[in-house]
Amino acid sequence: MRSLRMKRIILIFLVLLSLGFTDLSAKDLKTKVILLISEQNIEGPQRAWWVSEIDLSTSEVAVARKLIEAGFEVLEPSNLTKVIKVDRAFRLVNLSQGESVKLGNLSKADYVILGKAIASSGSKVPQSSMVSCFANITAKLIRVKDGRVLVYLDALGNSAHMDVISGGREALANAGSDLAGKIIEALKAEVNR
Numbered sequence: 001m002r003s004l005r006m007k008r009i010i011l012i013f014l015v016l017l018s019l020g021f022t023d024l025s026a027k028d029l030k031t032k033v034i035l036l037i038s039e040q041n042i043e044g045p046q047r048a049w050w051v052s053e054i055d056l057s058t059s060e061v062a063v064a065r066k067l068i069e070a071g072f073e074v075l076e077p078s079n080l081t082k083v084i085k086v087d088r089a090f091r092l093v094n095l096s097q098g099e100s101v102k103l104g105n106l107s108k109a110d111y112v113i114l115g116k117a118i119a120s121s122g123s124k125v126p127q128s129s130m131v132s133c134f135a136n137i138t139a140k141l142i143r144v145k146d147g148r149v150l151v152y153l154d155a156l157g158n159s160a161h162m163d164v165i166s167g168g169r170e171a172l173a174n175a176g177s178d179l180a181g182k183i184i185e186a187l188k189a190e191v192n193r
Contacts, residue, residue, distance in 0.1 A: 020054040030073040031191055034109040035060050036100055037139065039117040041168040058169045059137055062176025063183065070184045075107045080083035097142060097149065111150075111190075113183060115139030117175065119157075119168035130160040133167030135175040140187050151186045155179035 037060045064074045097114065104112040119135040135157040141150045157175030161167030 002080055003183060030071065031111065031187065032075055032107075032109045033111045033113060033187070035067075035113050035115075036103070036106055037063055037113065037115040037117055037137070038065065039119075039172065041119045041165060043084070049092045057177070059115075059135070059170040059176035062093045062173045063180040064111070065176060066184060068185075070188075072184075072187065075109050095111075097140075098147065101142060101144055104142070109144055110142030111187065112142045112144055113139050114142060115153075115179075117172055118179040119172045121164040121167060122124050125160050131162070131164050131167055133159045133160040133161060133164060134158075135168065135170040135171035137172075137175045137179050139179060141183060141190075143190070146152050150190055153179060153186070155182065 037057075039057060039059055067074050073149055100112045100114045104110075111113070115137055116139075117135060117137040119133060122132040122134060137155045137157075141153065141155045142148065143150055155175045155178035157171040157173065157178060159167045159170035159171060159174065
């Protein structure tokens, strides 16, 4: 008698459990991405440019914004700051591909985007007080579960502004938006595969 009752309880539990999981759709299971893009916005041509380097995380914000709009879940890497070493001279996140995969596992990410972004100012725009600014981003999309690099990407951005920091920020944002489109395309191809 007890054995039969136990079997019924287990059967009811399994039925209820399976009903709960069948309600989940692909939309509920968002692909999780962590962005690790180190950035340098170089104020101007100087002998020791790292003295004037500024990190506003502009490119990372531009990429994150587009990924969120496309339905991906972007995980905040600042929660893992104890794991990340930052070199004070260059303000670069010194992560190898293997370390970034470990960080992805710790944050329960599906993919890691590991990249570097740099903005610099050029010459003055003729007949104005504006300065031309340029940004370059290189990145690789890594699948966390096996550590495989799926694609290498790059993007460019430019801007003209009276202030070189603001111009560099705009150039980084433009490059980040360009990179985001390429990342979204690669992620959608991977997820739908």
